Amino acid sequence: MIRQAALAAGLLLAGSSAAVASHGVDYPLLAERQASMKAIAEAARTIDWMFSGRLDYDSRAFKRAAETIRQHSGEALVSQFPPGCFGGHSAATAEIDRSREEFVALSNHLETFAAELSRAADEAPDQLTEDMRMGDRAPMGGSLLGRRPGRDAAPDPSTIPAEHIFHLMLEDCASCHAKFRQRVQ
Numbered sequence: 610m611i612r613q614a615a616l617a618a619g620l621l622l623a624g625s626s627a628a629v630a631s632h633g634v635d636y637p638l639l640a641e642r643q644a645s646m647k648a649i650a651e652a653a654r655t656i657d658w659m660f661s662g663r664l665d666y667d668s669r670a671f672k673r674a675a676e677t678i679r680q681h682s683g684e685a686l687v688s689q690f691p692p693g694c695f696g697g698h699s700a701a702t703a704e705i706d707r708s709r710e711e712f713v714a715l716s717n718h719l720e721t722f723a724a725e726l727s728r729a730a731d732e733a734p735d736q737l738t739e740d741m742r743m744g745d746r747a748p749m750g751g752s753l754l755g756r757r758p759g760r761d762a763a764p765d766p767s768t769i770p771a772e773h774i775f776h777l778m779l780e781d782c783a784s785c786h787a788k789f790r791q792r793v794q
């Protein structure tokens with residue numbers, strides 16, 4: 610009950626930085642979310658290596674990697690960062706509470722892109738196909754993410770080559786880390 614009330618209060622006062630006191634993160638949660646991030650990173654590396662040819666393309670392994678990212682993103686990722694859950698050995702920043710909408714949006718983008726990559730693997734059971742490749746098409750400057758709602762409508766990700774989706778996905782990692790992750794002393 611007390612925890613519930615504290616959470617509710619934290620949410621109500623989320624606009625004020627002092628309101629959600631950092632009390633550090635419980636160890637199991639911290640270990641769990643850092644392990645999730647490592648799993649995401651390892652999966653992203655697998656996909657990267659398949660696009661770069663360092664690893665032979667295997668649609669099942671590609672799909673498994675995309676699914677790993679999908680399962681650890683979206684709501685699953687957000688739920689590992691409850692209000693006030695930074696400090697101590699965590700590299701998470703207090704910005705997560707102050708800009709929660711942006712944090713959630715980035716996590717959801719990651720999930721959407723991972724789902725797209727998973728689908729792309731289904732459609733290419735034997736080899737990376739030409740239409741999965743970026744080719745000469747210029748990247749679209751990240752507007753796919755639709756960060757400014759109402760301005761550029763976000764193109765449908767299913768029309769974009771998988772390799773390009775993958776690059777946009779890596780931008781999500783970088784954007785989120787730039788704002789919501791810091792070095793731990």
Ligand code: HEC
Binds near residue numbers: 642647650686702719
């Ligand atoms: C929505 C925000 C968000 C996105 C998107 C995101 N991360 Fe993270 N990541 C974090 C935060 C916050 C931490 C710090 C967690 C902590 O220490 O409590 C972190 C930590 C990490 C770590 C360090 C884990 C450890 O052992 O301490 C790695 C590696 C990582 N992320 C890789 C990735 C990769 C690769 C992607 C993209 C495919 C990605 N992340 C996408 C927020 C994000």
